[in-house]
Amino acid sequence: xxxxxxxxxRIEGVGDTPVIRRAERLVVVVGxxxxxxxxxxxxxxxxxxxxxxxxxxxxxxxxxxxxAEMSADAVAESMKAFDSAELMFVxxxxxxxxxxxxxxxxxxxxxxxxxxxxxxxxxxxxxxxxDAQVVIVVGSAMHTLHHIVGSVPVALVxxxxxxxxxxx
Numbered sequence: 184x185x186x187x188x189x190x191x192x193r194i195e196g197v198g199d200t201p202v203i204r205r206a207e208r209l210v211v212v213v214g215x216x217x218x219x220x221x222x223x224x225x226x227x228x229x230x231x232x233x234x235x236x237x238x239x240x241x242x243x244x245x246x247x248x249x250x251a252e253m254s255a256d257a258v259a260e261s262m263k264a265f266d267s268a269e270l271m272f273v274x275x276x277x278x279x280x281x282x283x284x285x286x287x288x289x290x291x292x293x294x295x296x297x298x299x300x301x302x303x304x305x306x307x308x309x310x311x312x313x314d315a316q317v318v319i320v321v322g323s324a325m326h327t328l329h330h331i332v333g334s335v336p337v338a339l340v341x342x343x344x345x346x347x348x349x350x351x
Contacts, residue, residue, distance in 0.1 A: 239286060245269075319347045321349055323349050
């Protein structure tokens, strides 16, 4: 699913006369959690910037259910598990994206997944300015429950002001 048919174009203009121009840089924000759908989203992001100026920002969001309901020991164990997963994911991403050299960055964020992906997109949009088109790429929801109660892709499509690509 793509929410914008032409991510490489931006419409500007005065009055009723729009001027369409190609964005100088494509900035792709990829949500990554180590799932097969996340790897497919990573591959799709590499294809998106192939042959053009652009970067891929891979974002691993460590989201704990509710720290208030957990003991201090459980919170510490969860954080250790997230740290371990982050190191494993960086190595896996490095291997997967060897072809695009240094045009990717990996970062970990803590919080609600959709909210953090949008925050990264907002930061990159401010950093690169109007000469860049920001796109968010995520894998589709894997569990039927996510289709019923809501998923990250659905939350992004509803709340993001950027094109969202959901990779099956």
